[in-house]
Amino acid sequence: MSQEEAKQNLEDIEKSNQVQNNIQQKDGEQQIQDGKQLSPEEELKLREKKAKKALNAKIYDLQKKLSRGIQVISQTEGKTPEELFSFKEATSNLFVLHFGIGEEVDYVTVKDYVNSVAGTHKLTVFPGLGYGYIQFDDVKKAEQTINSLERFEQIENCHYKEMTYEKKTRPTLFLYAHCKLTDICQNKNNDFPEASRKVDAPGLLFQEEFITQDYEKLIMEEIDKKEWNRLAKRKVQHYGYEFLYGINSINKDNKKDPIPDFLNNLMQTISKEVIKGEQPELDQLTINDYYPGDGIAPHFDTHSPFEEKIVIVSLNSGIVMSFKSYKNEEKHLFLPPRSILVLSGEVRYAWFHSIASRKVDKVEGDFNFRRRRVSLTFRTVQFKPCRCAYPFFCEDQGYDPVTMKKNNPLLPRDYHAKDDSTKVVAPKSEEEQKILDEVQQVITDGKPTNLEQKYVYEVYEKIAPHFSHTRYNPWPKIESFLKGLEPGSLVADIGCGNGKYLDCHNGDIYMIGTDRSENLISLARNRGEEIQVFSADCLKLPWVSSKFDNAISIAVIHHFSTPELRIHAINEILRILKVGGEALIYVWAFEQTEKSFSEQDVFVPWNLQNKYEDEKVVKGEIKPNTDIQINEAKQSVVYKRYYHVFKKGELEELISRIPNCKINDSYYDHANWVVKIEKTSE
Amino acid sequence: MRLLSHNLLQCNVKNCKSNNFPLKIQVDKSNIINCEFRKEPLVKLIPKLDWSALAITVHNLAKNKDFPEKYNPALLDDLKFMQDLHRILMETHIIEGALICEGCNKRYPIKNGIPNMILNDEEV
Numbered sequence: 001m002s003q004e005e006a007k008q009n010l011e012d013i014e015k016s017n018q019v020q021n022n023i024q025q026k027d028g029e030q031q032i033q034d035g036k037q038l039s040p041e042e043e044l045k046l047r048e049k050k051a052k053k054a055l056n057a058k059i060y061d062l063q064k065k066l067s068r069g070i071q072v073i074s075q076t077e078g079k080t081p082e083e084l085f086s087f088k089e090a091t092s093n094l095f096v097l098h099f100g101i102g103e104e105v106d107y108v109t110v111k112d113y114v115n116s117v118a119g120t121h122k123l124t125v126f127p128g129l130g131y132g133y134i135q136f137d138d139v140k141k142a143e144q145t146i147n148s149l150e151r152f153e154q155i156e157n158c159h160y161k162e163m164t165y166e167k168k169t170r171p172t173l174f175l176y177a178h179c180k181l182t183d184i185c186q187n188k189n190n191d192f193p194e195a196s197r198k199v200d201a202p203g204l205l206f207q208e209e210f211i212t213q214d215y216e217k218l219i220m221e222e223i224d225k226k227e228w229n230r231l232a233k234r235k236v237q238h239y240g241y242e243f244l245y246g247i248n249s250i251n252k253d254n255k256k257d258p259i260p261d262f263l264n265n266l267m268q269t270i271s272k273e274v275i276k277g278e279q280p281e282l283d284q285l286t287i288n289d290y291y292p293g294d295g296i297a298p299h300f301d302t303h304s305p306f307e308e309k310i311v312i313v314s315l316n317s318g319i320v321m322s323f324k325s326y327k328n329e330e331k332h333l334f335l336p337p338r339s340i341l342v343l344s345g346e347v348r349y350a351w352f353h354s355i356a357s358r359k360v361d362k363v364e365g366d367f368n369f370r371r372r373r374v375s376l377t378f379r380t381v382q383f384k385p386c387r388c389a390y391p392f393f394c395e396d397q398g399y400d401p402v403t404m405k406k407n408n409p410l411l412p413r414d415y416h417a418k419d420d421s422t423k424v425v426a427p428k429s430e431e432e433q434k435i436l437d438e439v440q441q442v443i444t445d446g447k448p449t450n451l452e453q454k455y456v457y458e459v460y461e462k463i464a465p466h467f468s469h470t471r472y473n474p475w476p477k478i479e480s481f482l483k484g485l486e487p488g489s490l491v492a493d494i495g496c497g498n499g500k501y502l503d504c505h506n507g508d509i510y511m512i513g514t515d516r517s518e519n520l521i522s523l524a525r526n527r528g529e530e531i532q533v534f535s536a537d538c539l540k541l542p543w544v545s546s547k548f549d550n551a552i553s554i555a556v557i558h559h560f561s562t563p564e565l566r567i568h569a570i571n572e573i574l575r576i577l578k579v580g581g582e583a584l585i586y587v588w589a590f591e592q593t594e595k596s597f598s599e600q601d602v603f604v605p606w607n608l609q610n611k612y613e614d615e616k617v618v619k620g621e622i623k624p625n626t627d628i629q630i631n632e633a634k635q636s637v638v639y640k641r642y643y644h645v646f647k648k649g650e651l652e653e654l655i656s657r658i659p660n661c662k663i664n665d666s667y668y669d670h671a672n673w674v675v676k677i678e679k680t681s682e
Numbered sequence: 683m684r685l686l687s688h689n690l691l692q693c694n695v696k697n698c699k700s701n702n703f704p705l706k707i708q709v710d711k712s713n714i715i716n717c718e719f720r721k722e723p724l725v726k727l728i729p730k731l732d733w734s735a736l737a738i739t740v741h742n743l744a745k746n747k748d749f750p751e752k753y754n755p756a757l758l759d760d761l762k763f764m765q766d767l768h769r770i771l772m773e774t775h776i777i778e779g780a781l782i783c784e785g786c787n788k789r790y791p792i793k794n795g796i797p798n799m800i801l802n803d804e805e806v
Contacts, residue, residue, distance in 0.1 A: 446806070447803070447806050486726070487722055487723045487726055488722070488723040488724075488725070488726025488727045488730075489726075490690070490727070490730055507720075507723075508720075508722075508723045509723075510686065510723070510727060512687055512690070514799070516800070518796075518798070521796055522794065522796070525794060525795060525796055529713075529715045529775070529795075530684075530715065530717060532683065532684060532687045533796055534683075534687075534691075534796065534797050534798075534799050535796060535797070535798040535799060535800050536799040536800060537800055537801070537806075539806075540694050540801060540806055541694070542691050542692065542693075542694055542790075542797075542799035543690045543691060543692065544690055544691070544692045544703060544732070547690055547730060548690075549730075
């Protein structure tokens with residue numbers, strides 16, 4: 001080796017030893033400061049000596065890094081180095097020790113390098129960890145990567161490259177992996193689902209690059225001139241109306257600053273392309289400031305305060321939003337900066353959306369490291385009750401949002417904490433099926449059949465006192481219906497049972513109740529001397545036509561065994577109503593958690609406690625005119641009531657066959673489907 | 683049963699289409715049960731009444747020939763009359779007795795203030 005070559009070699013080593021040189025320099029400076037003038041040979045020797053020292057230091061350093069790295073991976077993964085690494089043979093996957101913290105710069109630096117030497121690959125980094133994992137589709141690419149690296153013969157398995165991470169330079173080591181990515185992904189905090197740039201969910205609309213970069217920049221600047229409101233976890237700004245976090249609603253009486261002018265262009269485009277006159281214009285804006293690591297728990301926007309369409313514009317950084325349906329379908333959508341997301345229909349009313357609290361998202365095989373993201377959420381304040389098609393999720397249609405998750409019948413069975421087997425209604429017995437088949441074949445001509453006689457009338461007559469004992473709380477929606485009626489209204493409670501609604505009004509209306517069960521009617525009468533009740537059949541009401549202002553029929557019509565009889569009962573309600581009069585009809589819902597059904601025509605057991613029962617029946621000495629079972633364990637006699645439980649929309653369909661009425665409202669309340677119908681003509 | 687309730691009742695026996703309203707009342711026991719006189723709801727109820735049916739009933743029961751056979755809006759300003767009407771419609775209760783259809787002679791018993799309007803199978 002010539003002197004020049006030796007010198008060149010040294011310079012190379014010196015260059016590659018930059019980091020160590022910084023430390024070595026001090027020695028060098030020391031030497032010069034000693035004031036000795038060195039001859040060229042001496043200088044070369046000294047440099048050789050320094051280079052060797054530096055080399056040794058570097059080897060020492062790399063050796064330490066390599067063994068420390070292997071140890072760390074091994075400890076973190078809970079596996080031996082032999083399980084993790086392939087020291088002898090090439091494999092198509094590599095571990096990379098980047099010694100960072102798994103943030104964006106580590107990802108980008110490694111990825112750029114591997115791209116430049118081997119091309120396509122999939123790099124995974126783990127937040128908080130100093131190593132990553134590279135997958136190739138071909139072992140050759142892994143070899144290419146390894147071969148591109150520098151190495152020291154003195155250190156086994158050491159393939160490294162000095163890489164510059166932003167401004168800092170760190171040696172980065174690569175090793176063949178023996179394990180799969182899935183073997184090391186256990187309990188990793190980046191074991192999260194991969195998002196798409198496009199998802200299908202009913203009612204979800206999404207468009208990338210909805211605004212220009214210039215406009216985005218302008219909006220960001222203007223927003224930052226405004227004052228931020230600090231919440232526990234993030235900062236917000238509100239315009240149009242005040243948003244109340246405790247109840248997730250807005251204060252409709254408290255108008256705040258209007259939506260700022262610099263958003264006018266955006267608002268106009270949204271109005272034209274999204275709102276399209278289908279709801280009043282957007283008039284409420286919430287701006288959220290999200291930093292990497294911020295998230296928002298699964299939720300949907302409460303129905304009542306806002307109209308259907310909700311518009312979300314993302315600025316400055318992308319983020320993954322997750323959507324989950326009540327059927328547990330999950331979708332993960334990447335919202336890049338400048339994109340618009342519109343939630344409407346099912347996804348707005350009945351899907352949960354959330355943003356996971358993390359600093360990075362996986363998007364179609366790639367990582368998206370989050371930066372500061374500002375989101376604009378536009379809504380239209382609603383001044384009427386919500387009447388969406390998703391009553392189970394709707395506080396305006398009788399579902400309490402607090403208990404919604406727990407009791408929501410639309411959620412899968414395993415969503416609920418515990419299934420109570422007593423709630424499960426058994427399928428019909430052969431005998432029950434036979435009686436049902438028989439009555440469904442005859443033309444009833446508005447007369448109750450043998451089935452109503454045996455499985456409804458007889459049973460209520462028997463269980464009346466016990467039944468009444470369990471039915472004392474009026475349901476709030478019915479109570480408020482009655483309390484909202486015009487003073488002086490004539491109101492019929494058809495099938496009034498123990499009469500709990502007969503005195504549940506403010507005294508200005510005149511209520512009359514009827515029921516088929518004389519025992520229940522007597523109980524109703526006992527509520528007070530002024531209570532007005534009649535024994536009557538709701539298929540043949542004893543009143544003159546077209547007199548009543550209102551009627552209620554609570555949990556009655558589901559006791560009829562044929563559609564013909566159900567329609568007959570509704571017709572009879574309409575007959576007594578005046579034109580323009582309104583009736584409230586409740587029927588048991590198939591979709592409920594209070595009971596679970598496998599079919600719509602069911603025989604629901606009633607456990608009549610022995611204290612309510614005739615002793616002779618308990619002893620089996622006499623038999624009532626219906627099927628009973630003596631349940632000795634529960635000290636009760638089991639009666640069965642016939643029900644036709646209604647599926648969603650079925651009651652509306654039934655009513656659509658009746659010409660002289662219209663449906664003013666329909667909703668779900670207390671395991672019942674409900675309609676408000678109005679008589680439109682005689 | 684109040685007389686106001688009675689004013690709404692008719693006989694619904696199959697094919698009984700005439701003379702089925704108002705039902706004749708046979709009183710075995712009646713009671714006056716006092717309740718607050720409130721003019722506003724009463725005024726609103728009056729147009730909903732079948733006045734002539736009410737007049738027939740009052741004439742039959744109380745032999746009270748003073749009760750006007752026809753409704754006249756001036757009555758609303760007659761406080762004495764309105765209080766009487768309150769007594770008739772709201773405070774007079776039939777406790778025991780029967781309702782009888784003058785068209786088909788169907789008899790509906792009243793027990794403990796509850797008329798039993800349920801028809802037999804053949805009457806439906």
